[in-house]
Amino acid sequence: MAAVKFPQNGVAAGELNKMLQDLKSGDMAWRDARAFSMVFRAGEDVSRVVADALAAYVFENGLSPFAFPSLLRMETEVVAMTADLLHGGENAAGNMTSGGTESIMMAAKAARDYAREKKPGIKEPELVMLRSAHPAFNKAAHFLGLKTVIVPVSDASEVDLAEYRSAFSPNTVFAMGSAFSYPHGIIDPIAEMAAIAAGKGVWFHVDSCVGGFILPFVEKLGYPIPPFDFRVPGVTSMSADVHKYGYVSKGASVVLYRDVELRKYQLFVYADWSGGVYATPCISGARPGGPVAASWAVMKYLGYEGYLRLAAEAMKATQLLMEGISRINGLYIIGSPKATTFGVGSKSLNVYAIGDKMKQRGWHIDSQHLPPSLHFTVSPMHLKVVDTCLKDLQETAQEVSAMKPEDVSGDAAIYGMIGSLPDRAQAKDITTQYFNDLYKTG
Ligand SMILES: Cc1ncc(COP(=O)(O)O)c(C=O)c1O
Incomplete structure (x- = not known):
């Protein structure tokens, strides 16, 4: 039984602000750069751009691209800018989601539904993943009814490609690699893994949730970064979180497909509802406009040069x-x-x-x-x-x-x-x- 009851009387706005500040006082101290997870931060100027964009779109609802065409425009531009960064080519397509987990979930759903259509003989679809992969893949498999086949990694977090290859079965519908992994920051051998998946006709996803908005710039700075994006043949989809090294507040990620035709398998459409034809690209129904506006604003504010400097x-x-x-x-x-x-x-x-x-x-x-x-x-x-x-x-x-x-x-x-x-x-x-x-x- 809940001990806290619904409040009978309201609290003055000024008092509430004080209460919020008091509540926050025990939280992780990220502002002074003493935390090495959870919050990605570029500086006060970028934080202000984020806060202003969030405030400008605090109540707008991304559910309807017709009611809020500005959100549709900003989302498609953010997706296009991200595809450009990751060498998506002119047929690339995608959507913004609430975060890495949802982006991975959408790619896994698209891969599963693609296989349902193209390989109807598969009754127990499987996902081949590495032990170092983010648990968002286990979660996606759990929600979508995929069996996980988990390939071990060495103490140096490296995959044995022969083991990876042998994890595929006639039931594999989705395979992945990370660029880079969360626990140890390792870039998996994407070119080799994608080639193995392609050789077996399997959809291959690159999880660049953390790496997507920093690896392209690290590469440009001259550090040795192996190919990890759509330049690699066989890469079918990618995830890249704007709320990580894109420096936007939480609630912003991009899922990308090499070809716009593949994105169709991600969508949900129900044409027979008494409330009208209902269609959503991702998991959520109502979608906050703020993270879309903030992503668009920060990309425009920093530009390639700004991200490179950071x-x-x-x-x-x-x-x-x-x-x-x-x-x-x-x-x-x-x-x-x-x-x-x-x-x-x-x-x-x-x-x-x-x-x-x-x-x-x-x-x-x-x-x-x-x-x-x-x-x-x-x-x-x-x-x-x-x-x-x-x-x-x-x-x-x-x-x-x-x-x-x-x-x-x-x-x-x-x-x-x-x-x-x-x-x-x-x-x-x-x-x-x-x-x-x-x-x-x-
Ligand atoms: C490599 C990788 N993939 C996926 C995710 C999941 O992202 P989110 O927490 O935004 O759902 C993370 C989160 O840290 C990650 O590091």
């Missing part, structure tokens, strides 16, 4: 951090990340305990497992905190090296325990119970 700053911060961390006794960078995300592992130190101690010093660094590691996604704003971050990491690593295993407590101990449980079904049960309790209303 990518140079983010890369500089990343390289300084990776070099500094590699020099800290006991820590190493996992695999060969090529851009602005990386994972930090250790063979001798409890990295979760380092994460906890960094938290006590005001940093927010996520813990990961398989293998145990800390996660860094670096934004341009991190350039100014590189030295303090390295100093704190150095000191906390030293403190942890003096700890005995039984001294590890708190979040680090809990995360370590769940991460290392041999029975993963038990880990799932514990997490389900934990989440159910977390969102309790009373």
